[in-house]
Amino acid sequence: xxxxxxxxxxxxxxxxMRASVDIDYEQYTTGKLAFDYERLMTDTxxxxxxxCAVQKRTSVGDTxxxxxxxxxxxxxxxxxxxxxxxIFVKDEAANPSxxxxxxxxxxxxxxxxKRGYAGVSAATSGNYGAAVASQAAKAGLRCIIVQEAFDxxxxxxxxxxxxxxxxxxxxxxxxxxxxGPELFYMFLRVLKDTGYFNASLYTPYSVLGIETLGxxxxxxxxxxxxxxxxxxxATHAGGGNLTGTARGLRKAGxxxxxxxxxxxxxxxxxxxxxxxxxxxxxxxxxxxxxxxxTTWPDRADVPRNAAxxxxxxxxxxxxxxxxxxxxxxLLAELEGLERGPAGNxxxxxxxxxxxxLDQEQIVVVQETEYTGAGKHPLAQLNLARRMGIEVxxxxxxxxxxxxxxxxxxxxxxxxxxxxxLEGVRRSYLQNAIQRLPQGERLLDIDLAFLAEExxxxxxxxxxxxxxxxxxxx
Amino acid sequence: MTELIEKGSWVExxxxxxxxxxxxxxxPEDTREVPLEMRxxxxxxxxxxxxxxxxxxxxxxxHLSGRLAEVNPTYSHSFGAxxxxxxxxxxxxxxxxxxxx
Numbered sequence: 261x262x263x264x265x266x267x268x269x270x271x272x273x274x275x276x277m278r279a280s281v282d283i284d285y286e287q288y289t290t291g292k293l294a295f296d297y298e299r300l301m302t303d304t305x306x307x308x309x310x311x312c313a314v315q316k317r318t319s320v321g322d323t324x325x326x327x328x329x330x331x332x333x334x335x336x337x338x339x340x341x342x343x344x345x346x347i348f349v350k351d352e353a354a355n356p357s358x359x360x361x362x363x364x365x366x367x368x369x370x371x372x373x374k375r376g377y378a379g380v381s382a383a384t385s386g387n388y389g390a391a392v393a394s395q396a397a398k399a400g401l402r403c404i405i406v407q408e409a410f411d412x413x414x415x416x417x418x419x420x421x422x423x424x425x426x427x428x429x430x431x432x433x434x435x436x437x438x439x440g441p442e443l444f445y446m447f448l449r450v451l452k453d454t455g456y457f458n459a460s461l462y463t464p465y466s467v468l469g470i471e472t473l474g475x476x477x478x479x480x481x482x483x484x485x486x487x488x489x490x491x492x493x494a495t496h497a498g499g500g501n502l503t504g505t506a507r508g509l510r511k512a513g514x515x516x517x518x519x520x521x522x523x524x525x526x527x528x529x530x531x532x533x534x535x536x537x538x539x540x541x542x543x544x545x546x547x548x549x550x551x552x553x554t555t556w557p558d559r560a561d562v563p564r565n566a567a568x569x570x571x572x573x574x575x576x577x578x579x580x581x582x583x584x585x586x587x588x589x590l591l592a593e594l595e596g597l598e599r600g601p602a603g604n605x606x607x608x609x610x611x612x613x614x615x616x617l618d619q620e621q622i623v624v625v626q627e628t629e630y631t632g633a634g635k636h637p638l639a640q641l642n643l644a645r646r647m648g649i650e651v652x653x654x655x656x657x658x659x660x661x662x663x664x665x666x667x668x669x670x671x672x673x674x675x676x677x678x679x680x681l682e683g684v685r686r687s688y689l690q691n692a693i694q695r696l697p698q699g700e701r702l703l704d705i706d707l708a709f710l711a712e713e714x715x716x717x718x719x720x721x722x723x724x725x726x727x728x729x730x731x732x733x
Numbered sequence: 734m735t736e737l738i739e740k741g742s743w744v745e746x747x748x749x750x751x752x753x754x755x756x757x758x759x760x761p762e763d764t765r766e767v768p769l770e771m772r773x774x775x776x777x778x779x780x781x782x783x784x785x786x787x788x789x790x791x792x793x794x795x796h797l798s799g800r801l802a803e804v805n806p807t808y809s810h811s812f813g814a815x816x817x818x819x820x821x822x823x824x825x826x827x828x829x830x831x832x833x834x
Binding site: 334402412431437438439445453530534535590593636637667671 | 750751755756757759760761763764766767768769770771772773774775791792793794795808809810811812813814815816818819822823825826827829830832833
């Protein structure tokens with residue numbers, strides 16, 4: 261085993277992480293599995309107002325809330341009489357690097373600067389890289405972004421190629437890697453080599469930075485309509501977007517707002533497969549991230565993930581790739597907003613969910629993202645065709661991720677598929693008991709923790725655990 | 734004669750970080766058959782030719798080594814040709830909205 265082998269670096273994981281995020285996660289442990297989530301969050305010292313103040317310094321946040329009147333009208337064309345809620349979108353593309361990820365990056369980079377780190381680093385192939393690079397540029401910190409960028413034939417995912425360009429435009433070093441989970445191994449090597457701050461997507465800073473988004477939505481809607489939104493839909497991948505938004509809504513008092521997670525259905529495609537890599541037309545916001553992270557958030561690059569989506573989601577739906585491309589076209593041609601595509605996942609869901617609600621109700625899509633070369637339906641569909649994927653109009657239910665993309669023939673063909681949250685909760689609990697050290701028993705505090713994590717009663721949690729382990733405790 | 738690339742040029746290097754046999758145990762079969770590769774850009778630290786083993790200084794100031802792959806690498810990602818399946822959507826939905834009045 262050489263000093264830089266996979267095993268050697270992974271063995272040092274805990275030590276490298278501890279030095280790079282400067283948080284002693286161990287002190288929050290309260291049981292065999294349980295930890296004090298709220299104390300982990302509050303110990304950072306950031307409330308919504310302090311986060312807002314930091315973000316204001318770099319012009320992050322305070323983005324427009326835009327009513328999508330034409331898309332709402334189109335939803336009413338295909339809904340039952342009296343249905344078709346008003347659809348609003350939070351135009352997060354107005355942030356400095358073009359997405360809500362600036363909110364996530366801002367507190368991390370601020371902390372890195374305050375604590376005297378020479379630079380920041382993040383393992384991300386998405387908008388977050390550009391956000392960290394942009395914030396680092398403004399703070400005068402060095403920046404390294406580690407991306408999974410191309411397959412073994414050297415074909416780059418066009419959306420990631422655009423993110424490479426954006427990060428480099430902000431003066432960052434970008435390590436572009438071929439496909440595989442060893443992205444994390446290379447990230448650890450970078451942190452070890454540089455001693456930079458780990459601007460992980462999953463630290464408390466990253467999630468607290470998004471609370472301002474939920475908070476702003478609640479206040480903006482109340483100002484326009486005199487009440488909080490009925491529904492807020494978040495594009496869901498690693499869980500930070502949904503968690504931060506939901507927490508911000510609650511902090512503003514919008515406790516009855518229904519929070520819905522929406523992901524692109526990429527079932528059947530393996531996230532670490534070299535073959536499948538360029539057969540996905542979405543690099544984020546898809547089930548390849550959202551399912552594993554919802555059912556076990558602590559698979560992240562920090563010991564305890566501050567993004568805990570299952571605690572906050574009232575509903576979890578999927579849409580197809582073709583439906584998101586269709587909706588992206590609607591946003592451009594009916595509303596004059598060229599955004600996305602990945603960020604429009606929640607808009608595709610909103611178009612359908614608005615039809616379930618009354619006309620006076622309000623649905624908010626909580627983000628947009630900038631668009632550009634590579635980061636566009638045309639780039640994705642041209643690549644899809646090159647990879648042999650069939651692209652056609654029709655019923656999106658007939659599509660098969662990796663084989664075909666079906667763009668709806670008519671707006672009435674858009675639909676959402678509800679994911680059974682009871683099943684998701686069971687998967688979470690299954691993952692939890694697998695993490696219980698051999699010979700250990702769950703303490704009462706663990707049961708209380710698992711109940712909070714799954715939003716079930718402790719009795720219900722116990723019943724499921726008994727079923728899963730085939731015994732009584 | 735091989736063309737020499739000047740010291741200080743903006744270049745990209747390529748390196749195999751993990752050979753196929755050294756990859757993480759959890760990678761799926763197809764990924765296990767290929768090495769983990771890395772590409773990174775920086776300023777060339779000494780004159781060299783394409784294919785040489787070289788050292789670069791990256792934008793973060795690190796010195797990294799690898800095979801010299803490209804000089805002044807192009808950003809070649811684009812939009813590509815229009816997609817006919819998307820082109821008619823705007824016209825279709827505007828017609829629906831007109832019928833509704």
